[in-house]
Amino acid sequence: MVIDALSNVISRPETELRFASEYELIVAVILSAQCTDARVNLVTPELFKAWPTFEALAATTSGEVVKIIASISYPNNKAKHLVGMASMVMSRYDGKLPEDQVSLMKLPGVGRKTAQVVSSVAFGDPDALPVDTHVFRVANRIGLVEGAGTPLKVERGLKRVIPRGDWGRVHHLLILHGRYTCTARSPDCSNCAVTHACKYYEAVQRLPKPIQGLDPAKGAYYCATRRHYFDRPISRSDRTGTMQIACPKCHSMNVYLSRSGLTAKIVRDYRID
Ligand code: SF4
Known part of the structure; x- marks a missing residue:
């Protein structure tokens, strides 16, 4: 389903390197x-x-x-x-x-x-499914693989869920999707063909809504559990192993950025250099 959706919007899944031999x-x-x-x-x-x-x-x-x-x-x-x-x-x-x-x-x-x-x-080696930084990030974000922390684990995970004959094509689809849509810093989810099937997008949608009217003069952060402002947060690991900003008094991760009112929570993401 994900691969079909990407194929519909990426007409030429091939390398962008120029070569003649x-x-x-x-x-x-x-x-x-x-x-x-x-x-x-x-x-x-x-x-x-x-x-x-x-x-x-x-x-x-x-x-x-x-x-x-x-x-x-x-x-x-x-x-x-x-x-x-x-x-x-x-x-x-x-x-x-x-x-x-x-x-x-x-x-x-x-x-x-x-x-x-x-x-x-x-x-045309049918056994090849190279994993670069884009394939690594996109495969984890979408949820084609789960918690695969190394390129080799991503490769093995993808090979389990994608038919062998598609490995070469999938490699290029994920690279191009990562290069132009699901970029490392700011994935363009509103223009993505696989939003409906993406675990990362689903997790972002579940983040708490912003709080209006916070006063940054009282502190850079606001703990919505103890309802107080503070400047020096601590960090805590959540269920997914992701480090989150937390309240120094009650250790709650229900923390907001006073200036924007946005939650300080982040969704687990995957990067390799
Ligand atoms: S919905 Fe967003 S995070 Fe998910 S694959 Fe598309 S661009 Fe990437």
């Missing part, structure tokens, strides 16, 4: 770790022009590569990984990118997620 794909995916696809797409044309093959990239130095990828996150490490990756493809795989995830993960700069993206996008 397996070589260009793995270079772009390595560069995209903790960096936006848009930023990667800005630098790769010059990089691919300078070193259009594994052989060419293996023959240069990381210092030369850094000059072109300086605007990407972690340029020094990524430059070393790119040259190392190309060198290993040349020396161990005769200049041809290996197709299986295990071999891909032996290449410098290639972890589980990168290997799965490459094996899925380049070789």
Whole structure:
């Protein structure tokens, strides 16, 4: 149901990285770790022009590569990984990118997620379901997985509830949904196609309504249980393990922000870098 709803609004569930070969794909995916696809797409044309093959990239130095990828996150490490990756493809795989995830993960700069993206996008590997920061957050928020605290747990959880033939498509649907609608800082729930099925949205709707007429001059917070203002809250863990602001006197989490009248309670959310 959720996947069908996302498919209805995301017409092209595919990577936004620009590439024209397996070589260009793995270079772009390595560069995209903790960096936006848009930023990667800005630098790769010059990089691919300078070193259009594994052989060419293996023959240069990381210092030369850094000059072109300086605007990407972690340029020094990524430059070393790119040259190392190309060198290993040349020396161990005769200049041809290996197709299986295990071999891909032996290449410098290639972890589980990168290997799965490459094996899925380049070789159509049906077992790949890469989990990046967007897939991790969106799968947890919607409730496709529950309380999955690591990318591996999210991957396993998704594989249990999604038919194997859909794993590649679902990976892209969740990424694009997370990138453009269910963003980390401010999910656009009012324009979301899966509001009806989203556990996070449901929890947000259950939050207490704002209190009108609070006086911030009396204190930054207002405890609605003891009905008093205070400035220095304590924090307490709620049923879901989420740290909440609490009253220093009665320890109640029924606390409001005096300035806005909004509840201080937050809904458990999931982020990875
Ligand atoms: S309803 Fe909101 S939190 Fe849920 S998936 Fe949509 S945008 Fe994300």
